[in-house]
Amino acid sequence: MQFSAREDIEAPIEEVFRAVANFEGWERAALRRGAEITRTDTMETPSKGMTWAVQFSFRNRIRKADLELTELDAPNKVRVFATASGVESSFYIELVSLSRVRTRMDVSTGLKPTTISARLLLQPMKLGRAKLSNRFRKRIADFAGAIEDGYHPPNIR
Secondary structure, eight states: OEEEEEEEESSOHHHHHHHHTOHHHHHHHHHHTTOEEEEOSOOSSOOTTOEEEEEEEETTEEEEEEEEEEEEETTTEEEEEEEETTEEEEEEEEEEEEETTEEEEEEEEEEEEOSHHHHHHHHHHHHTHHHHHHHHHHHHHHHHHHHHHHOOOOOOO
């Protein structure tokens, strides 16, 4: 099952990439939503190979996920691969500079069940795919809006 969204953001590509690759910020956001997240690597700077162990509640059950940063090409691409409860997931963000102060962000994610119980877990999501797709696009649009709101162009005299 695939979801994708595209947003044009009024900010330079470097600013957008800084927000996308703010892994400490993503960790804090997961904690605020009730997940337990732990870095399982020893890297000091964001780079390919960073890993996390995540524990969260979904459908009244505690789920565990392992995440790995599989691609980090500043300022163009970020890819994260996750496995959780028999579901493999990839999250891909590609940035394209449209001008000095405008960036296009393409976000896509895919979910693939690897066990029968995972297929049963994803089946209701397939039935509500249109609603989930709209929620995904709205979240990406909200994130793009937050990036725009946080960017303040320098005053040119």
